Amino acid sequence: xKFLQTFELYPFLDTVVxxxxxxxxxTLIGAERQYRQRTAGLRTNVLVAVGAAxxxxxxxxxxGTTEAVRVIxxxxxxxxxxxxxxxxxxxxxxxxxxxxxxxxxxxxxxxCAGTDMIAEAALLTVxxxxxxxxxxxxVNMINRIPIDDRATEATYEVSILSRRDAMPDMRDLLxxxxxxxxxxxxDVEIVDRGDDTVEIVATLVSTAVNPHEIEEVxxxxxxxxxxxxxxxxxxxxx
Numbered sequence: 001x002k003f004l005q006t007f008e009l010y011p012f013l014d015t016v017v018x019x020x021x022x023x024x025x026x027t028l029i030g031a032e033r034q035y036r037q038r039t040a041g042l043r044t045n046v047l048v049a050v051g052a053a054x055x056x057x058x059x060x061x062x063x064g065t066t067e068a069v070r071v072i073x074x075x076x077x078x079x080x081x082x083x084x085x086x087x088x089x090x091x092x093x094x095x096x097x098x099x100x101x102x103x104x105x106x107x108x109x110x111x112c113a114g115t116d117m118i119a120e121a122a123l124l125t126v127x128x129x130x131x132x133x134x135x136x137x138x139v140n141m142i143n144r145i146p147i148d149d150r151a152t153e154a155t156y157e158v159s160i161l162s163r164r165d166a167m168p169d170m171r172d173l174l175x176x177x178x179x180x181x182x183x184x185x186x187d188v189e190i191v192d193r194g195d196d197t198v199e200i201v202a203t204l205v206s207t208a209v210n211p212h213e214i215e216e217v218x219x220x221x222x223x224x225x226x227x228x229x230x231x232x233x234x235x236x237x238x
Contacts, residue, residue, distance in 0.1 A: 022053035022113040025125040049110035056114030079107040156234040166226030
């Protein structure tokens with residue numbers, strides 16, 4: 001049997017230590033993710049860490065350090081596809097970015113373990129856990145700070161619902177009132193809403209706005225004949 005010819009006890013024990021370290025450290029990272037009920041939890045992080053360690057260890061045993069480095073680069077790009085699977089977009093919100101980043105770090109922990117850098121893998125695990133736990137209170141504190149709309153760079157839209165026959169006049173009036181308020185318009189879109197109603201959507205040139213000034217414009221437009229509603233909305237770029 002070829003196994004008996006190729007089997008070497010000490011390299012095998014070295015692989016056992018590498019995979020065991022990846023398993024334990026991946027478990028620590030995954031347990032925190034599982035506790036918070038994230039999409040990629042305990043088993044996923046363990047498998048990512050152990051898989052990365054196995055591939056890197058295999059390459060290093062077969063072809064040496066040079067090939068191990070090449071395999072590590074493949075692991076980095078491959079985990080990118082796996083991380084994309086846990087990222088979900090819900091309207092203007094994107095969820096799963098932190099989970100995807102944690103998977104990426106689990107692969108790095110596994111790669112360190114696969115190259116026998118157990119201490120470095122443990123140190124990286126500590127930093128990953130610290131990032132997901134110790135920084136949470138700071139994130140919550142920052143999120144509670146009120147946002148000054150005038151200091152936030154965002155894309156703002158002003159829209160009005162108008163009768164179809166009044167659309168040309170209302171479109172011109174919308175642009176005119178915004179420019180008078182020193183909010184230049186970059187684009188105007190007409191959306192058919194049925195029942196002889198159209199929505200006129202004006203996108204402002206990227207700028208900071210004063211909410212009270214925009215409210216004055218929409219209040220004025222809402223009072224016009226043929227207009228049933230006037231609103232505005234903003235979405236940040238970052």
